[in-house]
Amino acid sequence: MIRYLTTRGLALALSLWVASLVIFLVLNVVPGDPARYMLGMNAAPETVATLRAELGLDRPAPARYLAWMGGMLQGDFGISYTYRTPVSEMILDRVGVSLPLALYALVLSTAIALPVGLFAAARRGTAAETGVMAATQLGIAVPNFWLAMLLVLVFAVRLRWFAAGGFPGWDAGILAGLKALTLPAVALAVPQAAILSRIARSALIETLGEDFIRTARAKGLTRGQALTRHALRNAMIPVLTIIGLQFSFLLAGAIIIENVFFLPGLGRLVFQAISQRDLIVVQSVVMLLVCAVILVTFLVDILYAVVDPRLRRR
Known part of the structure; x- marks a missing residue:
């Protein structure tokens, strides 16, 4: 280890x-x-x-x-040429939106994908699985910015359950902040959930063909019990890989969504810095996002060893 x-x-x-x-x-x-x-x-x-x-x-x-x-x-990212303020302060202000948004979207994506993947794997070859796979294919095909605009039209303009954009700040309360991030998080989560559910289904189906699953079934476990007690953990390595990549994407790749909802996050900061030719900000934020991606990948590698005992012996 x-x-x-x-x-x-x-x-x-x-x-x-x-x-x-x-x-x-x-x-x-x-x-x-x-x-x-x-x-x-x-x-x-x-x-x-x-x-x-x-x-x-x-x-x-x-x-x-x-x-x-x-x-x-030392935490010194330089001074923004456009705003004449330390870049580190600008990043701290914006990461308070981007990081919760990425975590919120990741939780939604995982909460949707794992049950869907389990459902599809448990009903392999049935009409229910075909319907689920068709729905996930549609989720992958739909662009998240189009879904974002559709969510705004339905839930903000017509139903008026959520605001069409903007962020009140965490000083307004956690519930108010989460409510403002809900539509952007859903827009980011749905395509990622579709991808993750397909990966989970494939990994579970492959694991169900292993000898230890047949042994568990021979001992009297039902297909569902063997799936949840044994197959799920052994199928987690590809799932963890996708979750790690998705978090990196959600943190670093939400530029369009943050602009659709006018969220003051890192993605919008990079977009504004590029349009204003503020290369100091671009350089610092890009490096920070790359660090986040690499660190998440490192944490996923550690989780591999937790999930798969064989890696601990290396």
Whole structure:
């Protein structure tokens, strides 16, 4: 188990280093002047030179990279050129929306997908399974931004159960915050639940063909009991993989949904920073999101060892 964790920890550190290097090279070293890009092609040379000095672009690339990494390790992400405020403060304000939204959507997705996957696997070859698989295929095909607009039309415009957009802040209360995130979370969760339920069904059906399941059935367990007591845990590794990838997507890939619902999250922050040419914010937020993706993958690897005892012996 120690060797397994050590190997995964080294892979985590290497992935973070490579990711930081790629992000830095893309935004700082490729042909083109970031300062001129931020100010526009018609900016005065003196203004460009001042911004280059402020951003540290007049220093060698290795020195800028080390300074950037050192600042990030200390929680210093730099100063936004557009808003003239620390990027770390902007990220803290926005992550309070994006992280709960991603967790909310992930909980909804898992709560829908696992029962659906179990239901379909338990009724393999029946009309019920065919109907469930058709519904999940439809869930995969429907774009989440279209579903988001449909939810707004039905539940916000016509029924008026929810607001069409915006976020009141957590100071207004947890219930008010969760209510504002419900429609965006559903829009994000439905396509992910459709994918996860199909993966769970396939993994469960494959596990049901194993010898230990036949032994459990021979000892008198029903198909449903063998499915829930034995097959489910052994089918969790591919399911955990998809859950980990989905959380990463929900955290880093909700830009469209956050813009549809006017949520002040990280996705909307990146969108605004790109449109305003605020490369400092783009660089810092992208690195933070990449770190989140890699860390989630590392946690999923640890869960593998918890679920599968064979990995603990490595």
